[in-house]
Amino acid sequence: MKKKQRKYIFVVGGVMSGVGKGVASSSIGTIMKARGLAVTALKIDPYINIDAGTMNPTEHGEVFVLNDGDECDQDMGNYERFLDTELSKNNYMTTGRVYLDVIRRERNLEYKGKNVEVVPDIPLEVIRRIKKAADDADADVTLVEVGGTIGEYQNIIFLEAARMLKAKYPGDVAIVMVSYLPIPSKIGEMKTKPTQYAARSLNSVGLQADIIIGRSQLPIDKKRKEKIATFCNVLPDHVISAPDVESIYDVPVNFERDNLGNILCKVLSIKNAKTDLSKWKAFVRKTKSPKGEVRIAVVGKYFDSGDFVLSDVYISVLEAIKISALSLGVKAVIRYVNSRNFEGPNGRKAAADLRNYDAVLVPGGFGSTGVEGKICAIQYCRENKIPYFGLCYGMQLMVIEFARNVVGLKDANTTEINPETKNPVIDIMEDQKKIISSGNYGATMRLGAYPAMLKKGTVARKAYNTETIFERHRHRYEVNPAFIETISAAGLVFSGTSPTGKLMEIAELPQNEHPFFVGTQFHPEFKARPLLPHPLFSAFIKAAIKRGSETRKPAILAQKVASPQVKE
Ligand code: GLN
Numbered sequence: 001m002k003k004k005q006r007k008y009i010f011v012v013g014g015v016m017s018g019v020g021k022g023v024a025s026s027s028i029g030t031i032m033k034a035r036g037l038a039v040t041a042l043k044i045d046p047y048i049n050i051d052a053g054t055m056n057p058t059e060h061g062e063v064f065v066l067n068d069g070d071e072c073d074q075d076m077g078n079y080e081r082f083l084d085t086e087l088s089k090n091n092y093m094t095t096g097r098v099y100l101d102v103i104r105r106e107r108n109l110e111y112k113g114k115n116v117e118v119v120p121d122i123p124l125e126v127i128r129r130i131k132k133a134a135d136d137a138d139a140d141v142t143l144v145e146v147g148g149t150i151g152e153y154q155n156i157i158f159l160e161a162a163r164m165l166k167a168k169y170p171g172d173v174a175i176v177m178v179s180y181l182p183i184p185s186k187i188g189e190m191k192t193k194p195t196q197y198a199a200r201s202l203n204s205v206g207l208q209a210d211i212i213i214g215r216s217q218l219p220i221d222k223k224r225k226e227k228i229a230t231f232c233n234v235l236p237d238h239v240i241s242a243p244d245v246e247s248i249y250d251v252p253v254n255f256e257r258d259n260l261g262n263i264l265c266k267v268l269s270i271k272n273a274k275t276d277l278s279k280w281k282a283f284v285r286k287t288k289s290p291k292g293e294v295r296i297a298v299v300g301k302y303f304d305s306g307d308f309v310l311s312d313v314y315i316s317v318l319e320a321i322k323i324s325a326l327s328l329g330v331k332a333v334i335r336y337v338n339s340r341n342f343e344g345p346n347g348r349k350a351a352a353d354l355r356n357y358d359a360v361l362v363p364g365g366f367g368s369t370g371v372e373g374k375i376c377a378i379q380y381c382r383e384n385k386i387p388y389f390g391l392c393y394g395m396q397l398m399v400i401e402f403a404r405n406v407v408g409l410k411d412a413n414t415t416e417i418n419p420e421t422k423n424p425v426i427d428i429m430e431d432q433k434k435i436i437s438s439g440n441y442g443a444t445m446r447l448g449a450y451p452a453m454l455k456k457g458t459v460a461r462k463a464y465n466t467e468t469i470f471e472r473h474r475h476r477y478e479v480n481p482a483f484i485e486t487i488s489a490a491g492l493v494f495s496g497t498s499p500t501g502k503l504m505e506i507a508e509l510p511q512n513e514h515p516f517f518v519g520t521q522f523h524p525e526f527k528a529r530p531l532l533p534h535p536l537f538s539a540f541i542k543a544a545i546k547r548g549s550e551t552r553k554p555a556i557l558a559q560k561v562a563s564p565q566v567k568e
Contacts (some may be wrong), residue, residue: 001524003140004038004138004140005140005143005172006131006134006135006139006140006142006164006172007142007172007173007174007175007268007270008130008134008141008142008143008169008172008173008174009028009032009141009142009143009144009174009264009268009526010144010145010146010162010164010173010174010175010176011025011028011078011143011144011145011146011176011177011178012146012150012172012175012176012177012178012202012207012209013147013148013149013150013177013178013179014123014144014149014150014177014178014179014180014194014195014199014201014202015149015179015180015182015195015197015198016149016180016196016211017148017149019178019179019180019215020076020154020178020215020248021145021178021406022043022073022074022075022078022079022104022145022235023078023082023248023251024176024178024213024215024242024251025041025075025078025079025143025145026041026075026078026079026081026082026200026251026547027082027251027252027255027497028143028176028260028264029041029079029082029083029141029143030082030083030252030255030277030280030411031043031081031125031252031255031260031275031277032140032141032261033262033263034261034275034276034277034280035261035270035272035273035274035275036233036271036274036276037137037141037273038137038138038139038140038141039085039137039140039141039142039143039224040083040085040087040091040133040136040137040139040141040143041079041081041083041087041091041133041142041144041451042091042092042093042129042130042133042141042142042143042144042470043072043076043091043092043093043145043147044071044093044094044126044144044146044147044155044158045072045073045092045093045094045095045147046094046095046147046148046152046154047094047096047154048094048095048096048099048157049092049094049096050096050097050100051070051071051072051092051094051097051442051443052064052071052072052073052442053071053442053445053513054441054442054444057313057411058144059409059552061071061073061313061315062074062313062315062316063271063313063474064076064077064409065089065447065448065472065474065523065526066086066088066089066091066092066196066448066472067086067088067448067470067472068088068089068448068449069089069114069443069448069449069472070088070089070092070350070448071443071447071474072092072331073092073147073519074089074315074316075145075318076092077315077319077526078248079091079143080414080529081319081524081528081529081530081554082182083528084530084531084532085401088136089237090129090132090133090136091133093126093555095154095157095262098122098125098126098157100120101125102116102121102122102125102336104350111513112541116352118157119157119160120164121207122157122161123157123158123160123161123370124161124164124166126157126158126161127161127164127165130142130144130161132166140270141268141270142358143357144162146158146159146162148476149178149198150198150202150205151197151198152202153202156205158204159202159205159207159277160205161232161406162175162207163205163206163207166207170471171269172268172269172480174209174210174211174264174266174267174268175202175207175208175211176209176210176211176212176213177198177199177202177209177211177212177213178213178215179194179195179198179199179212179214179215179243180194180195180214180215180216180317181194181195181214181215181216181218181220181224182194183217183218188222190216190221190224190229191228192227192228194345195212195214195228195232196228199212199231199232199233199520199565201509203233209232209233209234210238210267210314211234211235211238211240211260211264211267212234212238212239212240213238213240213242213260214228214240214241215242215243216241216242216243216244216493217243217244218243218244219241219243220241220243220310221238224380224443225239225241226240226361226384229498231400233303237259237263237383238263240252240255240258240260240263241254241258242255242393246287246339247284247287247382248281248319249280249284250287250420250548251282251483252277252280252282253277253280253281253284253361256302256407257274257304257433261275264530264552272412273430273487279531280530280531282395283326283327283530283531287326289333290325290326290329290330290333291329292329292330292548293330293331293332293333293357293548294325294330294332294333294359294541294545294548295333295335295356295357295358295359295542295544295548296321296332296333296334296335296357296358296359296360296361296362296544297334297335297337297354297357297359297361298314298317298321298334298335298336298337298360298362298363298459299319299337299338299339299342299354299360299361299362299374299377300313300336300337300338300339300362300363300370300374301338301340301365301369301370302341314363314524316525316526316528317361317363317391318334318524319456319525320524320528320533320534320537321334321361321537321541322334323530323533323534323537323542324528324533324534324537324538324540324541325527327533327538328538328541328542328545329485330541330545332378332541335357336354337354337371337377338370338373339362339371339373339374339375339376340369340370340373341353341476342372342373342374342376342377342380343370343372343373343376346539347372347373347376347438348376351376351377351379351380352380354377354380354381354384355386355388355551356553357386358385358387358544358545358547359375359386359387359388359516359540359541359543359544359547360378360381360387360389361388361389361390361391361394362374362377362378362386362389362390362391362394362397362398363390363391363392363393363525364391364392364394364474364475364523365392365393365394366393366416367416368416368417371397372489374393374394374397375397375400375401375404378390378394378398378401379401379405380404382401382405382509382516383518385514385515387515387516387540387543387547388514388516388517388518388519389516389518389519389536389537389540390473390518390519390520391519391520391524391525392473392475392520392521392522392523393475393525394433395506395519395520396414396426396475396477396521397414398477398507398519399425399426399479399487399492399504399507399519400412400413400414400425400426402487402490402492402507403423403483403487406490406491406492407486407487407490409423409425409483409486411423411452411463412424412425412426414424414426414427414475414477415427415428415477416428416476417488423479423483424480425479425483425487426477426478426479426567427478427480428476428477429446429476429477429478429491432444432445432446432476439500440558442457444477445473445476445483446456446473446474446475446476447472447473447474447475448473448481449471449472449473450470450471450473450522451468451469451470451498451499452468452469452470452471452496452498452499452505452522453467453468453494453496453497453498453499453501454466454469454496454504454506455493455494455496455497456466458470458495458496458506458508458510459495459508459510459511459516459518459539460495460506460508460518460536461495462498462539463535463536463538464535464536468499469496471505471520471522471523471524471526471527472522472523472526473522473523474523475521477523478503478504478521479494479503479504479507481502484504491509491510492507492508492515493508493509493510494506494508495508496520504521505520505521505522506518506519506520506521507519515543515546515547516539516540516543516544518539518540520536524536524537527538527560543555
């Protein structure tokens, strides 16, 4: 079989970070895939860390977990959602990962006595990795998103890799620069100069953008497109408008409106197959015409960054909620609720505010901050039959709450918080003990996809409608086998277990006792896709819609809940 002519699209960022380079890359993936092409995507993070797993969420946002257990950047989640595909550790690299491999090979004499140098050996290793990911996926088109911004020192070696690859295969590599066009409020005019400087900085590392995607509050007008074209050396129709959107899922459709798919095919000499974005467009249409709304409280530990609340920490959870809600025809109104509100002497009273929501979710987490508040929220949901969904820590805390308040084990806890508790209903996994005592923290949790078996007749089994599931994990603790009998006897059902029956993967209350009270030891949010909503999230949202329709009074609807609203 003739080897495919591989095509590469490098996506680099100009002017500043955080303007949606990941969504732009993912959306390029969506429109190329819609042309019937096999597409894969890589993310490059310029930091030294081997992965995102050891980083504080305030540093990095969400840690996304792949099937193979790789702990990586949240953009990988966008790729999986937009490309509706499963990626592996070969799709993710950091400076640390690249150097580690080169140094390991040098120690192994694999460079055969040669002087190993930053250039070309590091970019060559970057290229080797890009090609491997392309080969693994047998991709026609491989997207490579270079993290960071043009002009900074950190990512220069990756831009050099792009330059070397383009020098070797000039017709097979496209460079897309996602840049920012500010509209300063005092001036009221869209400014192109920062983008011109970014294009020039890109030139200074030997690269010329083929296409410039201009992120801005508003669409780019003809005059500015021409200006950018003239000063950045691109054709006017190669300047693509990427205005702020209501939903990130609009972006592929907007790109097609600006003809980006055809332009990329032209730049890369890809025979332009017919585009079929119909499924995607059908989903986007749903986002435009919701028939109602559900109000979901995400009770978590919130991170302040200066005067701002970081919303990226739970991005996959938010997307999973939104996707299921939209697929059921309603819009999710998600509010962050700081679990610390539910601590102290007034905690229980404050938790009663949760009745203003249609459902409550407690996401994953680590450590003791806000934990008692989360437990208080869970108790309120259990006692007041408010649909509750607990993810990972959210499931462990649900078991603790049940053990304390139903079973009567007053000091029930996780040994993560209280190693001395007499009732460690959540305890460290046996194989984790050695790992921790050796101080080996990186990539050593229970990570990635594991199978679970679902019990007949349970909420979980009904939602998944299958016996065996594969879901992704990221945790060190688990339900302590010593307490399973007691807890089950008191009525909590472990509806999903590992195939050997040893590890508890899903806990729930029977539906005749509670409309939805479910916790998962795994992270279902990592597998929710716009074109394939996650069954458990959908079951949760259904329960929320039901509660909303039964309890929502106009007065409550109008009531403002004092917490930051998540950007839709
Ligand atoms: N801290 C818990 C554990 O390590 C839960 C982790 C999580 O929520 N991802 O088991």
